[in-house]
Amino acid sequence: MVGSRVVVIGGGITGLTAAWQLLESVPGADITVVDAADRPGGKLRREPVAGVALDVGAESVLARRPEALTLMSELGLDDQVVHPEATTASIWSRGQLHPMPRGTLMGIPSPPSSAAGVLSAEEIERAEAETPWPSGEFDDISVGDYVAARLGDAVVDRLVEPLLAGVYAGRARRLSLRACLPQVYAAVTAGASLTDAAATAAQTSALSPAGSTAPVFAGLHGGVGRLAESLSETLRSRGVTILSSTIARELRRDGAGWTVVTGARPAPRTLGADAVVVAVPSAPAARIVEPHAAAAAAALREIEYASMAIVTLAVDSSGGPLPGSGFLVPAVDGRTIKASTFSSTKWRWTAEAAEDLLFLRASVGRYGETFDLQRPDAELVGIAVAEVSEALGHQLPRIADAHVQRWGGALPQYTVGHVDRVARIRTAVAGVPGLELAGAAYEGVGIPACIASGRAAALAVTTHLRARSGDAGE
Template identity: 50%
Template sequence: MEGTRPHVVVIGGGIAGLAAAWHLGRAADPPRVTVLEGAARVGGKLHVSEIAGIPLDEGAEAMLARRPEGTELARAVGLGDDLVHPRAAGASIYSRGALRPMPKANVMGVPADVGELARSGILSPAGLARVPLDLVLPATLVASDVSVAAYIRARLGGEVVDRLVEPLLGGVYAGRAESLSLDATLPRVATAARAERSLLRAAQEIRAEAPAGAGPVFTTVRQGMGALPAAVAAASGAEVRTGVMVRELRRTPHGWRLVTGPARAPETVEADAVVVAVPAPAAARLLSAEVPKAAAELARVEYASMAIVTLAYPRAAFPVPPEGSGYLVPPVEGRPVKAVTFSSVKWPHLSGAGPGLLVLRCSIGRLGEEHLLQRDDDELVALAMAEMAQVAGVRGLPVASRVTRWGGALPQYEVGHLDRVARVRAAVAVQPGLAVCGATYEGLGVPACVATARTAAGRIIAHLREHAGQAAGGEWQERDRRAAGAG
């Protein structure tokens, strides 16, 4: 193998793969690292491009600021001074035919203040009357993982699920509360469900545990979240190769062999260790030969598709300038647009980037709504424009539009997901010099992906050190044998 340092290959150049390469490069005795990305660019779902002359993300536009892994990585690669926070502008929910303020006292849609919920008008009188019954109902047994909808409906009624929880989960997972795992998607609520009788009181306790003065929940990079992957790649010290699709992964007596390139002209790459940092379907294909148990589990992970329609309007097109950061739309409303972000309002740094313009993003598509995404770009833009005309009273045409499609982008954390992840990791753990990371395992956000990358890199470094120790021990044993033979 070329060079004296061990060689680690990271398959996948999204933020998880690049973060794994960066963490590998921070080791005391770092290996040689190569990142292989099948697409023409790195970054995966983090990508920024201009619309109406304004750099704006096409995928994720922010990351959690209160979970440190993402912000720590951004600072480490030189973007610390570029981290910015959203304006303190409330969000709304489109419910029962109107925009209504989202209750601030909530835990992923679970209300913590019935009075505030009543004032919002999101629920019908009957739905609101059902909520406080949680305080007198007997405990709901949650012995094992259940769906988000099953537990919250039992405690607070169907309208809380349909009009509060569903739109918030849809914004993160593009999934359905009927199938999403309570343990995987709302872990703090799941913990409370096993300790508290009342979900309302549990939500109040979770809210009370939030540290005072913790600062904004979200942050982004001034140039867009799409700037983060390139900065991480540059700082990692790894060789990053794009347009290289890995088709096969096999064990060898000394490590791993990767087959890349077209079938008619395959190329091989030898590695001492490998990090698989691609979505579950691709990971399942790569692991099928050597880790079939992990591959079988990964192949069962379902994915949702979505599209983001970005529109740039003259500010004068809005009869009343939007005050909030945007709004969510519950599936029961039957509207094609599931969420709208008024980017120019939410992010102060964008206001000066396009004077006289208001840029917004409309999200379209949930699990089971693939038929919406079969429409062409012009039709999706028309849907987004109709939404703005009906809900915000926008007049006239946008000066620019952009459609970004994310096919099979969001893994669904269905009931039993954490057990599935545990089985995948157990199967991978017995394979020397192999690790996995990415959005499939512990969360979809940037900090969660970076956390899995750090864990994967740590596993690989430990393996390389153990292997180096064994090699050194073998060398001394050979010298002892030679010395004994000479004597």
């Protein structure tokens, strides 16, 4: 397979990982990554705030899945791995900060009494009187509709909704139970109570494979954005070409191979390839694959996305430490921000980065909300300062610096029917040799899931190239 040409369309963590895996599994391949952004890394990005490089996209990885930590190790970053401080998160509900209930899974309380404070006594009583679900399997239902039917609307509005918004920027009554909570879906379709299923799933996710407690999340000293920076630098040093600010406009069949068309229409540039990995969001992916897999393109267009913005603040440390790691905000309370992370409390390296400053961030934007994201940067900063101050019960100290990062169409929505939708996409693309899809739109939105998706696509390309090489008698 020496001399094989592979083009990866998309320079986020998925596409970069696909290129990394191809270096190992297809030695001697000519690998090119085509990325529309100004730099590789996608939602793993750092920007200076008060002179300190901070994450303005993803700021941690799930440590209970191995993929991200394995990649960090392969890049020689083991000694840079850090874990959040042992602090608690809160929910800002009905005008007060309440400790996040322990033993919950995506906000489903087990037992409901653990949510006292966030839920009223009447709401806890309703949740404890769990409504049975008719026996037998069901294809799919939204998380919100299912939980509300069994435990009451308040559990959805006050607990499940803010947790799901933190992961998907989505709405509980649109997101798929089967796709977003597969362990719970499997248990309840087998007849388990919802609170028991949540308790079992939460316990499983809270333990390492060996059964001992281990950190749930991890990051890197200096920010998880360093993972993308290190990966792209290493790829370049090993001969991979990364073309930033380059849009892949068209994918053409060229005999048994492919031609990727980039650049402006008056002066197009073409790249030849024996195989192509498409690792971009569903809308551009649909445009690229439609001539070759129309059914896949149609299903890809059914996947919707939510946009969001991250407001990062550097404040004077004279006001003292911030309480806990941050808080989530139920949409039902009508606030603009949906969460705030107290970075200097959560990450020790951030606290040590500037002795006279504290860093925190607030996120804005849920699925279907567009007005707030159209506000100017200064207005978003002002809203973030006002609402975080209100949650804390006192005015934030002097703002030394602020940064607004907008993520348009950042998070795919795993709406009802998502699992079947992805199956249709996979089946359609399987009939197109040398073409693979990868990314957050399919089997998981987190960084470990995207890394796994990129590796899987690269290994499928490897299998294709080996078969092709064998057919050629090489």
